[in-house]
Amino acid sequence: MIKFIEHVGRYFIMLQKMLEKFTKFDVLWRLILREIDDLIIGSLGIVSLISFFVGGVVAIQTAINMENPLLPRYLVGFATRQTMILEFAPTFISIIMAGKVGSFITSSIGTMRVTEQIDALEVMGVNTYNYLIFPKVVAMTIYPFIIVISMFLGIFGGYFACVTGGFTTHTDFIDGLQLDFVPFHLNYAFIKTFLFAMILATIPSYHGFFMKGGALEVGKASTTSFVWTSVAIIIMNSFVTNLLLT
Amino acid sequence: MIEVTKLSKKFDDTYVLKEVSTYFEKGKTNLIIGQSGSGKTVFLKCILGLFSPESGEIIYNKTPLSKMNSKERTKLRQDMGMVFQGSALFDSMNVEENIAFPMKMFTNTHIDEIRDRTNIVIKRVNLINANNKLPSEISGGMKKRVAIARAIIMHPNYLFCDEPNSGLDPNTAIIIDNLIQEITQEYQITTVINTHDMNSVMEIGEKIIFLESGEKKWEGTNKEIFNTDNKSISNFVYSSELFKKVRKIYAKENK
Numbered sequence: 189m190i191k192f193i194e195h196v197g198r199y200f201i202m203l204q205k206m207l208e209k210f211t212k213f214d215v216l217w218r219l220i221l222r223e224i225d226d227l228i229i230g231s232l233g234i235v236s237l238i239s240f241f242v243g244g245v246v247a248i249q250t251a252i253n254m255e256n257p258l259l260p261r262y263l264v265g266f267a268t269r270q271t272m273i274l275e276f277a278p279t280f281i282s283i284i285m286a287g288k289v290g291s292f293i294t295s296s297i298g299t300m301r302v303t304e305q306i307d308a309l310e311v312m313g314v315n316t317y318n319y320l321i322f323p324k325v326v327a328m329t330i331y332p333f334i335i336v337i338s339m340f341l342g343i344f345g346g347y348f349a350c351v352t353g354g355f356t357t358h359t360d361f362i363d364g365l366q367l368d369f370v371p372f373h374l375n376y377a378f379i380k381t382f383l384f385a386m387i388l389a390t391i392p393s394y395h396g397f398f399m400k401g402g403a404l405e406v407g408k409a410s411t412t413s414f415v416w417t418s419v420a421i422i423i424m425n426s427f428v429t430n431l432l433l434t
Numbered sequence: 435m436i437e438v439t440k441l442s443k444k445f446d447d448t449y450v451l452k453e454v455s456t457y458f459e460k461g462k463t464n465l466i467i468g469q470s471g472s473g474k475t476v477f478l479k480c481i482l483g484l485f486s487p488e489s490g491e492i493i494y495n496k497t498p499l500s501k502m503n504s505k506e507r508t509k510l511r512q513d514m515g516m517v518f519q520g521s522a523l524f525d526s527m528n529v530e531e532n533i534a535f536p537m538k539m540f541t542n543t544h545i546d547e548i549r550d551r552t553n554i555v556i557k558r559v560n561l562i563n564a565n566n567k568l569p570s571e572i573s574g575g576m577k578k579r580v581a582i583a584r585a586i587i588m589h590p591n592y593l594f595c596d597e598p599n600s601g602l603d604p605n606t607a608i609i610i611d612n613l614i615q616e617i618t619q620e621y622q623i624t625t626v627i628n629t630h631d632m633n634s635v636m637e638i639g640e641k642i643i644f645l646e647s648g649e650k651k652w653e654g655t656n657k658e659i660f661n662t663d664n665k666s667i668s669n670f671v672y673s674s675e676l677f678k679k680v681r682k683i684y685a686k687e688n689k
């Protein structure tokens with residue numbers, strides 16, 4: 189428990205130091221672009237694939253579990269939309285990203301730690317917190333963009349699976365999509381997403397930055413980082429949901 | 435000139451350095467020798483300010499490190515070059531970018547001039563046909579050269595090398611040692627080198643400090659080291675058959 193508090197304290201000190209002494213702008217800018225490429229662009233493929241198919245599965249599952257003729261068919265579209273916007277895209281995708289982006293961040297910073305590259309930067313007088321972590325945080329501010337794509341493709345996947353599989357008609361599904369749309373749900377989803385993005389950028393950085401040991405420990409640190417990032421996302425999710433939706 | 439007074443450092447509850455005092459002069463290659471685990475790297479990292487010592491002081495040209503504010507420290511850091519034990523090149527950058535990094539980072543020098551300076555140091559350390567290669571694509575000896583080039587591009591007043599020739603063949607090791615010594619004299623740098631290589635000791639040991647379990651057990655020059663009757667240093671120096679023979683020859687010559 190004391191260890192845990194120590195970690196939390198060091199984590200916040202890290203965030204503070206990250207904002208202290210800024211790296212030269214043109215250097216920083218190039219780092220940000222590279223992180224956008226690695227963290228955001230590099231994740232589009234996997235997110236699109238997963239969203240499309242999970243959207244399809246969610247829609248089919250809803251359809252076959254609503255065999256009761258009293259239930260209107262347009263509920264399939266409705267359920268798909270709600271699931272995608274409220275939970276699947278923001279939360280589920282973020283946990284997948286904790287595996288992909290998170291372990292990438294931990295292992296790349298961790299490798300720099302064990303090969304003394306971080307020491308080398310520090311000896312030169314670079315604020316390593318700002319140099320290594322800040323560009324990731326900035327890059328992750330456009331993470332909601334990934335989630336928009338995920339929402340869209342998830343719903344489209346649901347539509348595609350239902351219509352081609354003959355579970356609902358085109359008009360039923362679209363009617364369902366338009367049913368009782370609450371714009372605040374989108375706000376809720378994006379507030380969540382933004383908070384998850386900050387978790388995804390900083391907790392894995394922390395695990396990489398403060399790791400000790402050699403190559404083997406880099407692997408272990410990535411695993412630990414995945415666990416803690418997911419836990420933080422899930423706790424943050426229930427916290428935000430309680431705060432905003434109830 | 436760097437002065438170290440009564441430097442102690444502990445990890446958890448064990449002291450890794452115990453009241454080490456010494457000084458390093460400008461234009462000289464100062465060596466820290468000792469067995470693996472004797473505290474050489476920790477000592478160097480304390481001097482650099484990467485570790486903060488429990489007690490003792492490190493004084494750079496009359497200013498104690500602990501009295502410097504963060505601005506002065508940053509300024510001092512830009513006056514230091516460091517060659518790490520594993521070279522510590524940035525693996526996302528090619529050779530040229532690695533070497534130019536400190537200049538791009540801390541100066542507003544025009545890109546053409548940075549390129550000129552980079553090429554000068556690349557020539558100085560005899561790196562041939564490697565400008566666009568990544569660290570993973572070059573040999574250990576070349577990595578050391580890149581690390582040295584990166585360390586000297588800002589014309590530092592202090593150069594630190596952690597086992598600059600570990601993992602190199604004897605020939606390359608001597609070339610790297612001599613390169614460091616030449617650069618030290620040419621630019622009048624205060625150079626501190628960690629090593630456990632007796633060849634380096636003979637070649638470039640203008641001043642030698644011997645560490646054993648974190649304590650300074652001996653201090654002197656490479657001329658003196660073969661004549662001392664200090665027990666711990668004899669054990670270290672004459673641990674190999676080759677150097678036992680060297681001692682005999684030395685003794686004969688000096689009769």
Ligand SMILES: Nc1ncnc2c1ncn2[C@@H]1O[C@H](COP(=O)(O)OP(=O)(O)OP(=O)(O)O)[C@@H](O)[C@H]1O
Nearest residue numbers: 445450468469470471472473474475476477519630
């Ligand atoms: N970050 C650290 N945390 C805890 N203990 C450490 C740390 N760094 C070094 N030590 C301990 O300090 C002692 C001295 O280590 P150091 O790395 O200085 O040895 P060295 O003389 O450089 O050895 P080598 O020649 O193998 O590089 C060792 O016992 C090591 O376990």
Ligand SMILES: [Mg+2]
Nearest residue numbers: 474475519596
């Ligand atoms: Mg060492």
